[in-house]
Amino acid sequence: xxxxxxAINGILDEAHYREKFGVSNPNLKVLSQLKKCGxxxxxxxxxxxxxxxDPKTLSTDVEIASDALIVLMTYQNNGYxxxxx
Numbered sequence: 792x793x794x795x796x797x798a799i800n801g802i803l804d805e806a807h808y809r810e811k812f813g814v815s816n817p818n819l820k821v822l823s824q825l826k827k828c829g830x831x832x833x834x835x836x837x838x839x840x841x842x843x844x845d846p847k848t849l850s851t852d853v854e855i856a857s858d859a860l861i862v863l864m865t866y867q868n869n870g871y872x873x874x875x876x
Contacts, residue, residue: 792831793863794853795859799835801818802818802834803848803849804849819850819852831854833856833862834846834849834856835858
């Protein structure tokens with residue numbers, strides 16, 4: 792799973808999500824459960840740099856990738872399919 796663009800808001804840690812939206816981050820429990828089930832989760836490092844988002848503000852369940860497209864191409868080359876909205 793790769794996060795980029797506005798979806799990065801959903802992986803903010805509790806303190807930074809609450810600061811931005813005024814409520815607890817409802818996604819953190821799901822992210823934790825997905826990680827426990829073996830789901831690999833990445834966030835686009837290029838997007839973080841472009842939007843000046845400090846990686847320390849993100850959930851520790853998500854790994855920083857150098858670029859979302861590289862992760863997607865790698866997984867597609869290994870037989871996975873891209874599901875985008």
